[in-house]
Amino acid sequence: RRHRPGEFDDSPDRRQPVAQVHVDQTTESSVARVHxxxxxxxxxxxxxxxxQIINIWRPIENPAFDWPLGLCDYRSVDPSDVVPVALIYxxxxxxxxGVKYNPNHKWNxxxxxxxxxxxxxxxxxxxxxxxxxxxxxxTGFNDPTTPKGSPLRQSIExxxxxxxx
Numbered sequence: 001r002r003h004r005p006g007e008f009d010d011s012p013d014r015r016q017p018v019a020q021v022h023v024d025q026t027t028e029s030s031v032a033r034v035h036x037x038x039x040x041x042x043x044x045x046x047x048x049x050x051x052q053i054i055n056i057w058r059p060i061e062n063p064a065f066d067w068p069l070g071l072c073d074y075r076s077v078d079p080s081d082v083v084p085v086a087l088i089y090x091x092x093x094x095x096x097x098g099v100k101y102n103p104n105h106k107w108n109x110x111x112x113x114x115x116x117x118x119x120x121x122x123x124x125x126x127x128x129x130x131x132x133x134x135x136x137x138x139t140g141f142n143d144p145t146t147p148k149g150s151p152l153r154q155s156i157e158x159x160x161x162x163x164x165x
Contacts (some may be wrong), residue, residue: 006015006075007097009155010073016086017069017140017153017155018069018139018140019139019140019141019142020139021070021072021098021099021101021137021138021139022096022097022098022099022137022138022139023082023083023096023097023099023123023124023135023136023137023138024053024055024096024123024159025053025097025123025135026084026095026096026097026124027094027124027126027128028085028095028121029094029096030051030053030096030124030126031047032037032094033053033159033161034046034047034051034161037161038161046163047126048163049126049161049163049164050125050127050164051124051125051126051161051162051164052122052123052124052125052126052162053122053123053124053159053160053161053162054120054121054122054123054159054160054162055119055120055121055157055158055159055160056118056119056121056157056158056159056160057069057118057119057120057121057155057156057157058113058115058117058118058119058155058156058157059113059114059117059153059154059155060115060154060156061151061154062115062150062151062152062153062154063112063114063150063151064112064113064114064153064155065109065111065112065143065146065147065150065151065153066143066146066150066151066152066153067140067141067142067145067152068093068109068110068111068113068140068141068143068153069096069105069109069110069113069119069138069139069140069152069155070107070108070109070114070138070139070140070141071108071109071119071121071136071137071138072099072105072106072107072136072137072138073107073108074108074122074133074134074135074136074137075106075133075158076102076104076105076106077102077137078102078104079099080100080101081102081105082097082098082100082137083097083098083099083100084096084097084098085098086096097135097137099137100164103114105137107150108119109141109143111143111145121136121138122134122136123135123136123159140153148152
């Protein structure tokens, strides 16, 4: 993702930091992602096990002072704070979670992350019994402490499907 002030084109090759608090996956879209990326014959057995979707995020080229990544502590999120958001594309539909404002949310970020540093963002965990965080709400945000003249943010994110024995 590359910050482009004043631009509104957010097509796949021009994506900008997302400025709304969100979670990339719902339970339904997580299961759909397993079906999409893995052989159909493997899916039933894989879905019987614990699985997670983890995003690996890092800045590229310059430290991320401009529009850094904010992460919300799952323990501060009330279930009523999250709402499904439909994603409608020309060839398919998907779903993410939007996160409503709650003054009890606890936020963190890593100021000036470099390209040698990564953040793992849990977007889904199939264990949902209250013993582990199910997801991490996150967003890009305009940090008022960004030094003047800082290079615009450029980042990359990849998604991993993680299955446990």
